[in-house]
Structures are given as structure tokens and as C-alpha cells.
Amino acid sequence: MKQIKNIIFDLGGVIINLDIHKTIYKFNKLTETPFESVYSQIQQNQIFDLFDKGMITESDFFLEIKKLIKTNNNNQELIAAWNAMLLDFPLERLSLLETLKPKYRLFLLSNTNETHINAFEADLFKTSGSKNLEPYFEKVYYSCRMGMRKPDQIIFEEVLKENKLIAQETLFIDDTQQHVDGACKTGIHGRLLHKNKEVKSLLLELGLLQ
Numbered sequence: 001m002k003q004i005k006n007i008i009f010d011l012g013g014v015i016i017n018l019d020i021h022k023t024i025y026k027f028n029k030l031t032e033t034p035f036e037s038v039y040s041q042i043q044q045n046q047i048f049d050l051f052d053k054g055m056i057t058e059s060d061f062f063l064e065i066k067k068l069i070k071t072n073n074n075n076q077e078l079i080a081a082w083n084a085m086l087l088d089f090p091l092e093r094l095s096l097l098e099t100l101k102p103k104y105r106l107f108l109l110s111n112t113n114e115t116h117i118n119a120f121e122a123d124l125f126k127t128s129g130s131k132n133l134e135p136y137f138e139k140v141y142y143s144c145r146m147g148m149r150k151p152d153q154i155i156f157e158e159v160l161k162e163n164k165l166i167a168q169e170t171l172f173i174d175d176t177q178q179h180v181d182g183a184c185k186t187g188i189h190g191r192l193l194h195k196n197k198e199v200k201s202l203l204l205e206l207g208l209l210q
Contacts, residue, residue: 004189004208006170007100008159009137010150011110013175014199015097016120017087026081033069051113054144058115083119089127096200097136100209108133109159109172111143111150111179139163150174151182160186171208173199 012018020040027035038045045068051061062078065071071078100106121132133140141159143149148158160167167187174180180190193202203209 002207003169004104004171004206006105006107006163006165007208008107008109008156008170008172008183008188009097009199010172010174010176010179010193011108011112011120011133012085013195014173014193015093015108015133016089018085018175019087020085022087023081023083023085026084027069030073030077030081031069031071033071035069038068049149052111052143052149053147054114055147058113061113061115079115082115086116086120086123089120089124091127093199094128094136096203100203101136104208105163105165106137107159107163108137108140109150109155110141113144117142117144150176150179153182153185156183156186156188160188171206173202 009015024035024039039048047056047061047064047068050056051058056064059075062075062082065078065082066073097106124133125131130136139162141155143155146155146158148155150156156172159165160170168189171189171191172180172183173191173193174183175193175195177192180192183190191202191206193199200209
């Protein structure tokens with residue numbers, strides 16, 4: 001892939017370790033309603049999409065969650081359960097980004113929400129001293145601040161247009177197949193990062209790292 005000049009990274013499962021089952025487990029301890037009936041990595045209730053698009057507030061989101069899973073827990077307990085999926089930022093991945101930045105134009109494109117952003121930025125600061133992910137990328141894109149989310153083509157087209165990127169010169173790496181498919185529809189080279197595989201290994205295989 002010698003023509004690649006730009007790399008767009010997903011966040012969860014690619015840069016930060018993620019375990020959605022931890023959130024499902026935490027919610028299931030708060031209620032008898034199975035949380036997996038309303039939320040999973042592949043499919044979820046519309047309320048999660050609206051939150052990821054920044055179309056509802058945090059308080060309204062958790063109010064709807066209470067209705068969905070029939071619980072009266074306070075918001076702090078719900079926030080702790082919601083953030084349980086967010087694990088750590090391995091330092092070697094942050095170092096990888098620093099290595100790549102002089103060679104490629106790097107971007108981050110994540111389906112996320114303000115609750116998660118507050119949590120993972122706090123963890124990032126403890127890990128690296130960086131208040132946010134902006135030092136590692138030319139630009140950081142969060143779905144909740146764009147009003148759109150993956151896998152919709154429009155979000156990929158927005159990133160390409162705003163940064164004057166050529167799709168054929170751009171690689172997108174994500175751990176969810178439907179998001180990769182959305183990128184490919186725009187002409188971007190989409191690659192799925194399989195579970196338990198490091199992004200560095202994928203880049204080595206693609207000949208983008210020595």
C-alpha cells in the first residue's frame with residue numbers, strides 16, 4: 001500500500017482497550033432487565049445512536065436508560081457502568097502514533113459521547129500527561145461533535161472533504177466490520193483490526209511501518 005499518505009484510526013479497540021462486556025455486566029448487576037437486549041457492539045437501541053450523535057444530553061440519555069432497563073439507580077452509578085467498557089491506553093500505541101505522525105497525516109474518527117470523552121481523557125492524562133488526543137493526530141473527530149456517526153458514508157466524506165484527502169490515498173482502521181464497510185464505500189482503503197491483534201502488526205503487514 002505504497003500510495004497511502006493518510007491514516008484514519010478508530011479509537012475503541014484500536015488505540016484504547018475496550019471491553020463492552022464489562023459495561024453489560026455492570027448494568028446487569030443494577031437491574032433484572034438484560035442490558036444486552038438493548039445494547040451491543042453490532043446493534044443497539046436508537047437512544048445510543050442519538051447520544052453518539054450529540055442529539056440528546058447526558059441527563060436525558062441516562063433518564064432514557066432508566067426507563068429502558070427499569071431501574072432507579074442514580075446517575076453516578078449509571079455513568080460508572082457506562083464507562084466500565086473503557087480500559088487503558090497502552091503506551092506502546094501512543095508511541096506508535098508518535099512514530100507515524102512525521103510520515104503520514106493521522107486522524108482519529110470515533111463513535112463516542114461526551115460521557116466517554118470525559119472518562120477516557122482523564123485516563124489519558126494519568127497515563128501520558130496529555131489532556132486529550134489532539135497531540136497525536138492532525139485532527140480528532142468525535143461523532144457526538146459532528147452530529148453523525150459511522151458506518152454512514154457521510155461521516156467519512158466529511159473527513160475527506162474537510163482535510164482535502166484523496167480517498168485512494170487514505171487508510172481507515174477499525175475493529176468493527178460495518179464501519180470498515182462504510183469507509184470502503186467512499187473509496188477509502190478500509191481494514192478490519194481483528195480481536196487480539198495489535199494495530200502495529202497490521203501496519204507492518206500492510207508495509208506501512210518498518
